[in-house]
Amino acid sequence: MSKKLKIIVLVMSALLAILLSVSIGGADIPISDIGRVFAYRLFGAPLPSDMPSVTAGLIWNIRLPRVLLSFVVGASLAVSGSVMQSVLKNPLASSYTVGVSAGAGLGVVLIIVFGISSTVLGAFLMPLTAIVFGMATIVFAVLVASRMSHALNDQSIILVGMILSVFVNAIMMTFASRSPEYAQQIAMWQMGSLSMRGWHVVGIISAASTVLILWLCRYAKEMDILTFGDEQASAVGVDVKKMKWFLLLLSSMLTAVSVAFVGVIGFVDLIAPHIIRRFFGAAHRYVLPLSALFGGLFLVLADLLSRTLIAPSEIPIGSITALIGAPFFGYLFLKNSKRKAGAS
Amino acid sequence: MLTIEHLSCCYGEQTVLKDISFTAKQHSKLLIIGANGCGKTTLLKAIAGLIPHQGIVSVNGKNTALLSRKEQAKKIGFLSQISSIYFPYTVYETVMHGRYVHLRDGLLRNVDKTNEKIVLKCLEMTGLLALKNKSITTLSGGQLQRVFLARVFAQEPDIILLDEPTNHLDLKHQLELMAYLDDWVKQGPRLVVGVVHDMNLALSFADEILMLKDGGILAHEKGAELDLKLMNELFEIDVISHMKQSLLKWQ
Secondary structure (H helix, E strand, O other): OOHHHHHHHHHHHHHHHHHHHHHOOOOOOOHHHHHHHHHHHHHOOOOOOOOOHHHHHHHHHHHHHHHHHHHHHHHHHHHHHHHHHHHOOOOOOOOOOOOHHHHHHHHHHHHHHHOOOOOOOHHHHHHHHHHHHHHHHHHHHHHHHHHHOOOOOHHHHHHHHHHHHHHHHHHHHHHHHHOHHHHHHHHHHHHOOOOOOOHHHHHHHHHHHHHHHHHHHOOHHHHHHHOOOHHHHHHHOOOHHHHHHHHHHHHHHHHHHHHHHHOOOOOHHHHHHHHHHHHHOOOHHHHHHHHHHHHHHHHHHHHHHHHHOOOOOOOOHHHHHHHHHHHHHHHHHHHHHHHHHHHO | OEEEEEEEEEEOOEEEEEEEEEEEOOOEEEEEEOOOOOOHHHHHHHHHOOOOOEEEEEEOOEEHHHOOHHHHHHHEEEEEOOOOOOOOOEHHHHHHHOOHHHOOOOOOOOOOHHHHHHHHHHHHHOOOHHHOOOEHHHOOHHHHHHHHHHHHHHOOOOEEEEEOOOOOOOHHHHHHHHHHHHHHHHOOOOEEEEEOOOHHHHHHHOOEEEEEEOOEEEEEEEHHHOOOHHHHHHHOOOHHHHHHHHHHHHO
């Protein structure tokens, strides 16, 4: 299959997943009705008289924002993951594994538990705190790692990040047990939730994520070169230390924005870049935008499962991604190690 | 022209290079030889600006320490031994990385026709045109090293530094690689400075030889005028007898 055809298939699948996801739920909505509501909302076309009045509201105010939110969050996490994997040259690296997600989550939890509010920042307090905490985690991890070894050693950054992640999660749990009244809310942040977010949240995340993803895409070449190792990248002319800091901070920010609104969701960021590299090669000018597409598609479907499998209850989205992601990842590793053993 | 003045280098407490000074002229190939741990690779990395050091490295009269990473890479390229490859870039993409310092920095940072032409020329120079769209993870060692050679050619530096690039290559590919470099040097005001493990290869390829012992210079001679007896001192064994005995076996 040519690259173009593969891209078209991916785009169509993403659109199909979005449509299906809007259509399926507590009340199933025919896809034709979705089209009519779109025409009504966007172009003022009249709604057909036989459509129940709640359907239009359900589509436009509940289902669609949720599905779009899943897509944008999935896309952000996937791009963030592919940047981390390339910069740290490790297929296990992601904002989730290096502690950014946990750090951002802690920021949110602190605000909930201490009931902090700000008249100046208003609704932006939570996302900003999440971003600051998420980025502080990666800065801390990199600084500790660079004290361990002279250069910005990738393995140490990942190791320190993983330890930090566990540590920060423990702090969250401590807060949860100290304030049982918030325990459920905190649990929700730890496993993520895409429900009950209005259009304004979709708007904020989409704007922030689009800017950050496009910005990262500008540095596709540097990421390509960095995967060959720090020394080779320097010799080719990349300012490795500066570029690493920049890319790590930007991709952490991308994850933190998502965590701020929907909590911690893992595995999307690990899986999406892997699959995209397998089908489209390693060049980041493809890997970044297509990982975004695949990550979005993946999370839309995962969210569909999370709200339909045991309806009317919901399974936390983070559990779904982990339930699909962990075995898939194990499979990838077994397959890789078999291939390596066969080759040698 | 490459000028090194009073270059010193330490790893922590340990001094690896002590007060090295030498000059290498254009159109020539200077090879550095010495025993393991004498500081050869450290010297190369210091010249390339990849590790911190004292003293001055200048290319055509310009102190490289005052240049940005990009400007340094425009002057000095680096070819090391083959390292592990994890990501499946194509041959063409990999060689295009060499153009990094020459690409325009516009909003979209597209690659223009000039750069594409130069990459194709470098692929042709190294006999890689047919492999252009192959993934580098599927190449043999010899092919992969040619890809990295094409990448460093594409960088269009004034100097190429070699850090044992012939390691892991068989004899045919070793000779082939050196022949490509030989051609490259002749094509302009260029210079190759490097470390090659095989002493015979070094002697036949080099215009000048720099002998490095315990972090200092033992001798710096024209290849033809080299006093081979110094080899015995350099490696602390009777090199000449060893080589003569090997030759007898071939005859």
